[in-house]
Amino acid sequence: MKAKIHVTLKQGILDPQGKAIEHALDSLGFKNAANVRVGKYMELDLQQTDKSKAEIEVKQMCEKLLANTIIEEYRYELS
Amino acid sequence: MKAKIHVTLKQGILDPQGKAIEHALDSLGFKNAANVRVGKYMELDLQQTDKSKAEIEVKQMCEKLLANTIIEEYRYELS
Amino acid sequence: MQTGMPLITKDLIAQHNLTGEEYQKIIDILGREPNLTELGMFSVMWSEHCSYKSSRVHLKKLPTTGPRVVQGPGENAGAVDIGDGLCVVFKMESHNHPSFIEPYQGAATGVGGILRDIFTMGARPIALLDSLRFGELHSPKNRHLMKGVVSGIAGYGNCMGVPTVGGEIVFNDIYALNPLVNVFCLGLAHQDKIFRGTAAGVGNPVIYFGSKTGRDGIHGATMASDSFDDQSEQKRPTVQVGDPFTEKLLLEACLELMERDLLVGIQDMGAAGLTSSSCEMASRAGNGIELDLTVVPRREPGMTPYEIMLSESQERMLMVAKAGKEDECIAICRKWDLDVAVVGKVTADGILRVLDQGKIVAEIPAKALADDGPRYERPFQPPAYQDMLTNLNYDAIQDVKDANVALLTLLESPTIASKRWVYEQYDHMVRTNTVVRPGSDAAVVRIKGTKKAVAMTVDCNSRYCLLNPYEGARLAVAEAARNLVCSGAVPIGLTDCLNFGNPERPDIMWQFAMAIEGMKDACEHFQIPIVSGNVSFYNETNGLSIYPTPMLGMVGLIDDAERSMTQWFQQEGDDIILLGSSREDLGGSEYLKAVHAREQGSPPYLNLDVEKALHDCLLSLIRGELLQSAHDCSEGGIAVALAESCISGPERTLGAVVRLTRGRFRKDAVLFGESQSRVVISAKPVHRQAILGHAKRFSVPAEVIGSVSGDRLIVAVGDEGSVERMIDQSVGVLLERWGFSLERALNQV
Amino acid sequence: MNIGVVVFPGSNCDHDCEHVFKDVLGQDVTMVWHRETSLAGLDAVILPGGFSYGDYLRTGAIARFSPVMQAVKQFAAGGGLVLGICNGFQILLEAGLLPGAMLRNKSLHFICRETYVKVENAATPFTSVCKSGQVLKIPIAHADGNYYTDPVTLAGLQANAQVIFRYCTADGKVTPEACPNGSLDNIAGIRNAEGNVLGMMPHPERCAETMLGTEDGRAIFQSMIVSSERKKLAGVR
C-alpha cells in the first residue's frame, strides 16, 4: 500500500518560503500568482494490506514525526 | 483558480531526507514503512479564469522557478 | 569474461573520450581487447581529471620539499609540520563543471569531496575557504549561479561543523558560462598518525563503508575533462546530491577507526569512485586487489558492474584493514549508522580483479590504470593576441577627474565590495577557533592546546595571469604570502587549484606552462613548498576559455595567536604608515576595468627580493607588538586599502587623513594603481621612530602618510607646493557603498 | 560540577561545549552518546548545537526520539538543569520540554553573526550572575531560529517571566531591526515553567574567551556552576 502525505503550515502562520517564492514569481513576470504556500510532500510504501490498519499507522507517523502539529497540519491518502 | 503543485526528486537521485526519515520511522517501531521519498508541495491562487492559459502559466512557473528540473520533476492540478 | 556485452566499437571508444592510440595502449597492456567494464575503468582513470596527462610534465617542476613537509603531492592531501607533534593537512579542489550544471549540489558535493580528502588522511578538518568566479551580476543567470553556489557551500559546510573562515570572489563575464568553484580545506593531525591510501599486506580485507552506491555521477570524471557545448544539458543525469549528514557520520567514524590500531590504508571514493580508490591504493603498495561487487551496498536494483565501478555516489570510503580486525571496523561503522561490507582483499599479483556473481568482470594491472596512463607533452605557444593585450596606450586614457566617484565605483564593484552577504551564510565560528573571522587579509584559526594559530588565504588575480601568465602566477604567490604576513603569519605551505581552458590548444598550454614557471620561481624564492594541488582543464564553453586562474591556497603559522593582526584601523590618532614604494602600475588594474572598461596592459612589476624584505620587516614589526593594523594593497590600490582599513572593522568605522606624494606619476596611478609589495599599517605615534628604524634595517621604504582621524577619509595627492585634496568622503558613505553592494546587486530585479 | 554534553549523530558544537566547561572553566565533562538511557551522576546536561540527523525533515524532529531524550525528560522532571543551545533548543521544542516551534529565518538564509541579547530575567540558574536588563554580545548561527508560538502560550511565557533573552541593539533596545531572524517578540531564549530548562539560539560557548571576541557567553555557564554549587551545599546541610 502506498501512502501520500501532505504536511503544510497551518493557516495564519507566516510562511517565509511561500512569501519569497511569491516575490520571485512576481519579479519573473508572473503577476497573477498569489497566496503561495509551501509544504512537504512525502510518499512511502507500507507493507500492510489492511487499509484501516494502514490508516492508523500513517496517522501515528504524522502525529509523532512527520508533522509538528504546533505549526503544521497534515493529510494523507492511501492507495 | 487554484494550482496544486508537487515537486519530487527524479528517480535514481539520492534523497537524503527520505533516507533519514525512513531510518527514524524504523527506530520508532514503524517497521512497515519503506521507500520514503520527500518532495515539495505548493499551492497558489491564480488570477486566471481560462484553464488552458492557467496551465501554460503554471507549467512555466515550474520550469523556471518552482522545480529544479535537473534533479526534480513536477506535476500540477488546477481547480 | 562476461558475455552479452556490446562490441567495443570506434564510437564507443570515442564516447569514452579515449583516442585511438590510447585504446591501442589498453590493448597492449591487457594483451587483448577490453570488455565494456574495463573500457569504462580505463576511460575514467585515464581522463585528464584523474591522470593529469597534460599537466604532469609541468607539475614535476614545482618545489614540493622543505624541512616542514610531512607529505607532499601524491596522496589525498599534503601535510606540513607545525610543531608540538602536529601537522596541518590541506588541499584545494575544483567543482566547476558540476556547479555550472546544478549550482547548489555542485558546490555542496565539492565541499564534501575536499573534506573527505582531508579526513582520510587522519586529520580533523578545522577550516574551509572558498574561491569563486562568476560572470557579472547584471545577468539573472549569474545571480542564480552565485546564490546557488553560496547556499550549497553553506548547506554542506555548516552541517559538517567545519567553519568556512574565508575565501575570495571575483566577477568577470569571462566566467559567465564557466564559473569556478574552488574549495580549500585544512585539517589538523598528529604527525605520527597520518594515514595514507595504500593497500599493503597481502590478504588484508578491503572494506567499503559510507553511503550506498547509486547510478549518480557516472562519468563525472570524464565530464570534468570535457568542454561544454550546447549538448551539455544532455549530461545532466550525472548530477549528484550531497548528503552532509552522512558525511558527518563518515568523518566521525573515520576518526574513530583511526584512533584504534585497525587500518593499513584508507581512501575516499572521489572521481571515478570504486575504480580509482581501489587501483590507486593497490598501485601505491605494488599490490593487487580483488573486489566482489555482489556485496557492494546498492541503492538501486539492476546495476551493472560497469555502473558500480564507475559510480560517483558521494560519501563513500574504501579502507584496507589489518587482517582479523574486520569485525571491529564493521562495529564502528555500524555505530555511526553507515553501510559497510567487506568487498575484497589485497592480492600479491598487482591485478585489480573485479568479480560479480562469481564471474570475473574486469582484470587489469592496477598500476597500469593508476599510474601508466598516457602522458602528453602538449605543444605550447603564446597566442597571437598576447601583444594586443599588453600594449596599452596610457596617453589615450584620461587621468582621473573625480577621484571620489572613482573610489566609490571601485568600492561598489562586486569584486572589491564587502563579501559579508556571503560569509554570514557560512558558519565561520563553529569549533571555537576562529581568531580572525572573514573580513581581514587572512583568516586566523587557533590550535587548541598550543599557543599557535594558522592563517589561511586563497588568492589569484586572473587578469594579471591573462596579461602575463608567468608574472600573474608570481604575483599570486606574492599576494597570498603578503596576506598571511599581514595577519602575522609565516607562510609554510601552499596548495593550488589550476583552472585553465583546453590543454589541447597551444595557447592554453602556454598559459599553463608559464604559470607553472611563475609559481615555481616565486615559491622557490620564498621557500614555500607546494604540497598538494589539483588541475582543472577544459574550462571553456563554445570555444571561449576562462582567464588562466591558478588559484592558490596558502597556509601560514603564527607562534602566538594573541599576536595575530587585522586590517582595520583601531584608534583615533594613530599614525598611518605606508611600507613599500609606489610605481606607475595601472596595467591590469581593477581601476582600469571598473572605470575605463579596459582589461589591458602589463600587470604590476614585482621584485621578489623587495617583496621578501617587506615580509620579513612586517613580521618583525608585528612580533615586536608595534602595530595596530596591517592591510596589503591589492585590487584598487592604496585608496581602496585605506578605505577598507577605515570601514572593514566589525565594531566601528574610523576616518583617516592622508597625503600621498605624486612625483612624476599620473594621479590615478597614485591612488588606484596596484603596485606590489606595499602594506598600509597603523601604529601608535610613540612607536613611529622604532617602526621607521626597523624598516630601514630591512631596507624597506617607509613613510608616515597620515593619521587615523575623524569620520571622513581625506586623501591629498601632491608634493610640496602643489597638493590637491582628491578624496574627501564620509566613512558612512564609503561603508554604505561597499558594505551593501552585493545585496543590492543580488536583489535587483 | 559534572556536566553532560549529549552527542547526537550530527551534533557539531559538542566539542565546543566540552572545551568551555573543561578547559576554560575547569569543570568535569561527560560526553553522553545519544543511545544512553541514564544521566545518573550529572549536575547538568547540555544539548549542543549542530545538525542532529542533518536537520532533515525539521530541525530537532528526529533527534527528539533518541533514547537519551527519555533520560533527559526524567532528568528535567527531577529538577536537573538542562541547557539547549541552537539545535539543542530546537530539540527541546520538538520534544515538548519547551513550548513553541521554530520556523525558517525570515531571510531564508543561514545567518552567522554577532547579536546582542538582553537578559530579561536574571533570577534563573542560567543567568544569576547577570543583572536584569544586561546586554550580552553572543553570536548566532542558524537557519531556523524564527521562534513561533500561539498567542496564549506567548502570554503565558511573558506572564511567568519565561522569556530569558531577547535580541536587542547594542544599547539594549528591543527593536524589530535588532531581531536577526523574525522571531516572535524578539525571543532568543526561553525557559520552562519550573525554571530548570533553558533553550537559546545564540551560542554562548563561542564567546567565552577574549581571543574569540568577547567573554559574555561565560555568564551563562558560570551561573549554572553557581547554581549547582548552591544546590550541593544545600544538600550537605
Ligand SMILES: Nc1ncnc2c1ncn2[C@@H]1O[C@H](COP(=O)(O)OP(=O)(O)O)[C@@H](O)[C@H]1O
Ligand atoms: N567566498 C568567500 N567566502 C568567505 N569569505 C570571503 C569570500 N570572499 C571574500 N571573503 C572574505 O572577505 C575578505 C576580503 O576578501 P578579498 O578582497 O579577496 O581579500 P584580499 O584582497 O585581501 O585577498 C577576506 O577576509 C575574505 O576571506
Ligand SMILES: [Mg+2]
Ligand atoms: Mg589582502
